[in-house]
Amino acid sequence: MGRPPCCDKIGIKKGPWTPEEDIVLVSYIQEHGPGNWRSVPTNTGLMRCSKSCRLRWTNYLRPGIKRGNFTPHEEGMIVHLQALLGNKWAAIASYLPQRTDNDIKNYWNTHLKKKLKKFQTGLDSHLSTPPADSSTCDHFSWNFMSDNNKQGSKLLLQQNHNSPNSSSSFYASSTENISRLLEGWMRSSPNPSRKVDEMILHENQNSQDQDLFKSRETSLVQDGGISNGIKTIPKEYMSVISDISACESSGVAEKTMNTNTPPPFTYLEKWLLEENAGQVEELMELPMIFT
DNA sequence: AAGTCTTTCAACCGCTAGATG
DNA sequence: CCATCTAGCGGTTGAAAGACT
Numbered sequence: 001m002g003r004p005p006c007c008d009k010i011g012i013k014k015g016p017w018t019p020e021e022d023i024v025l026v027s028y029i030q031e032h033g034p035g036n037w038r039s040v041p042t043n044t045g046l047m048r049c050s051k052s053c054r055l056r057w058t059n060y061l062r063p064g065i066k067r068g069n070f071t072p073h074e075e076g077m078i079v080h081l082q083a084l085l086g087n088k089w090a091a092i093a094s095y096l097p098q099r100t101d102n103d104i105k106n107y108w109n110t111h112l113k114k115k116l117k118k119f120q121t122g123l124d125s126h127l128s129t130p131p132a133d134s135s136t137c138d139h140f141s142w143n144f145m146s147d148n149n150k151q152g153s154k155l156l157l158q159q160n161h162n163s164p165n166s167s168s169s170f171y172a173s174s175t176e177n178i179s180r181l182l183e184g185w186m187r188s189s190p191n192p193s194r195k196v197d198e199m200i201l202h203e204n205q206n207s208q209d210q211d212l213f214k215s216r217e218t219s220l221v222q223d224g225g226i227s228n229g230i231k232t233i234p235k236e237y238m239s240v241i242s243d244i245s246a247c248e249s250s251g252v253a254e255k256t257m258n259t260n261t262p263p264p265f266t267y268l269e270k271w272l273l274e275e276n277a278g279q280v281e282e283l284m285e286l287p288m289i290f291t
Numbered sequence: 292a293a294g295t296c297t298t299t300c301a302a303c304c305g306c307t308a309g310a311t312g
Numbered sequence: 313c314c315a316t317c318t319a320g321c322g323g324t325t326g327a328a329a330g331a332c333t
Contacts, residue, residue, distance in 0.1 A: 016301070016327085038318070054319070055302070090321060105322070106300050 013047040017056055021046055025053055026061050034062075059102045066098035070107055078104055079112055 017025075028044045034057060037050040046053065059065075070078070074096055081092040089101035089108075096104065 014303075035319095050318085051304095051320095052302075058320090059301075087322065101321075102301080109323095110299055 011047060012049050014052075017048075017060075021048070022056070022061055025056060029057060029061075055102075059100045062100075064098060065100060065103075067103070070099075070111075074099070075112065078108060079116070082108060082112075 024044050024046055025040070028040060032043075034054075037054045040046065040050055040053045041048055044053075048056075077095060078092060081095055085091050087105075087108075089105040093099055093101040093104050
């Protein structure tokens with residue numbers, strides 16, 4: 001079999017991270033930057049394996065991570081991207097820069113999958129022609145967006161909007177602790193102003209990313225101009241999508257995408273963004289149908 | 292109030308691809 | 313070319329919290 005897990009070494013700590021460990025890790029990364037994870041446990045004295053350090057950083061401590069409830073728009077994006085890309089959480093996460101792949105994956109598994117299933121069973125009972133393969137979400141997504149499913153659209157419109165306290169309250173308990181500790185650390189560090197500036201820079205970069213994303217979205221819409229929105233998928237995108245679906249169903253998606261041709265994602269991306277811009281409302285409503 | 296069940300999500304595991312010597 | 317190492321990804325697990333009886 002393969003190599004033993006890196007965490008099998010004696011003395012390597014597992015389980016939840018303590019705020020103290022978080023501070024050690026964050027301060028080290030602030031100093032040296034992320035990367036070279038191998039050396040992190042040795043240099044910091046953390047009794048964690050390098051992998052654990054990296055995961056803790058990328059999924060939890062990295063600046064600019066947004067936590068807490070997903071917005072309806074984010075939900076819509078995830079549902080949509082999942083239908084397009086499958087369980088490529090990292091790829092999906094790249095479209096939601098403030099969310100981690102782990103977060104998205106968890107949210108999908110705990111919330112969205114259930115909602116989709118629930119909705120689909122509801123929809124199936126309404127429609128005389130159920131999808132051929134009811135185990136996948138793809139059919140749901142495309143069917144949902146088709147003209148034939150006005151019922152679905154009406155259904156979703158009847159649902160309540162997200163509760164007003166949909167902000168990240170439940171995250172506060174842990175994050176606030178870490179934030180407090182980090183504040184303390186920044187105050188006590190040799191050059192706090194520099195570090196604060198770096199933090200601010202990160203924040204700005206994130207908002208810039210957002211702006212970039214938005215402007216990209218807008219310009220694409222202006223260029224392309226899909227007036228009918230989701231229900232009208234341009235031919236060139238449709239062929240790409242059907243290619244991918246075919247590949248995926250035959251289990252060769254990865255190989256084909258990775259080797260022979262560059263991923264036709266620019267098309268998908270363009271189509272997706274056009275769609276989102278044109279159909280923001282529908283996307284925002286999408287998750288509400290399941291509540 | 293106490294016990295049980297369900298849900299959530301942070302963290303882990305195993306695998307793979309790419310880099311390096 | 314091969315072996316090894318590292319980073320990254322997706323699936324899974326299990327502890328904690330919340331909901332329910």
